[in-house]
Amino acid sequence: MDTELLKTFLEVHRCRHFGKAAENLYLTQSAVSFRIRQLESQLGVALFTRHRNNIQLTNAGERLLPHAEAMLLSWQRARQDIALASHQSVQLAVSASANIWDPFLQRRLPIIYQSLGQVALRADTAPPDVLVRMLLERRLDLALLFDPPKVEELEVRELGQLRLQLVSSQEELDLEAALKGPYVKVDWGTQFSIQHAKLVKEQAPPLLHTGIARIALDFILDHGGSAYLPQGLAEEALEKGRLHPVAGAPQIAREIYGAHLKDAERVGLIDHICQLLTGPADSLQ
The missing domain is CATH 1.10.10.10 (Winged helix-like DNA-binding domain superfamily/Winged helix DNA-binding domain)
Structure with a gap:
């Protein structure tokens, strides 16, 4: 075709x-x-x-849609692999859900690149269900997610934690005042939602609900409000006094998992990358 x-x-x-x-x-x-x-x-x-x-x-068009996307991605990767073969190189595809990219994977890409030598990297973001499907279809080598997929064909390992803190554009707010609003809720996965629900028993609906932390950060910087953000992502705004920690707000830790096929062709290379991504908690901010 x-x-x-x-x-x-x-x-x-x-x-x-x-x-x-x-x-x-x-x-x-x-x-x-x-x-x-x-x-x-x-x-x-x-x-x-x-x-x-x-x-x-x-x-019929709806049924064709995922197949068309998969075929084009596979064709693109085949062309890249063939081109790389002439340089005796291989390509490794690593993807993460959006909220893992900014505070974690983007910061580690230079380390991975420097360590891999002739290996060419492909890095993208995608929703968790898409990442799992890409792994099973062998269009992706390693996926980084908050919630470990329970799929028999996949090997899953914990790489570290992302520490989330409640920050606000207003100074000297306590937990109750910050959550009353304006408040921006970020989707940090299932376990975060469970802990968050215990924390905010009778909270007003959030002003904004987003699956991307960068959107929440930009919104509260431009319009004011509070949100749970990774320490690393909010670091610059905190240092400049544009954001402030909320007194009495507990930190919420989110585990980051790496998933790959158990019989992956480049399992040794994937193990090496997972070791590079695993590190002290301070380096995972």
């Missing part, structure tokens, strides 16, 4: 508009329509319903 047809299918799905997809792909709108008709003809099904400007996936 022509991968360009799959690229076009995914772009039309993303834009929900043939004209916008054509602009993004540097094609004419008729060329985009022709590619979609080609793909539908090859599969023998309609992939989109078209009602004026309202373009939606059919049931």
Whole structure:
């Protein structure tokens, strides 16, 4: 199957508009329509319903979507591996959920890079369920997550902890005042939600609920408020006096886990990276 047809299918799905997809792909709108008709003809099904400007996936289109994404990623990685082979190198793919990237993985990438020599790294972020699926489909070598996946094919190990502290744009706030608002709740995984629920028994709904810590940090810096953030991520704002620790607020620790296939092709290399990522608690901020 022509991968360009799959690229076009995914772009039309993303834009929900043939004209916008054509602009993004540097094609004419008729060329985009022709590619979609080609793909539908090859599969023998309609992939989109078209009602004026309202373009939606059919049931068949919904079923094709994850396969199209997987095929394009696999093709991209195959091309990279073949290109790297000419330089006697290998590529290792490491991904993390979004809230592990900023305070943890991004800071460790230089250490990994310097240690691996001729190994080429690929680093991305994705939701936890996508990371697990990519591991099982062998499109990913190592995933970093807060909640360890309970999948028989995967080897899971604890790499360390991320310490979260309640910080506020206002000085001298106590725990009760900080949680009354304005408060931004960050999704730090299942165990955090359990501890957080015990802490805030009758709290007003959060002003903002986000799965990305950087969004919470920027929001409370711009508009005021409180949020549980990693010490490392909030460090600069704390030093400059733009944020302040909330008195009496307990720290909440979140374990970081590394997961990979038990029969992974590069298991020795993965073990080495896990050792690099494992370190004293202070270095995991």
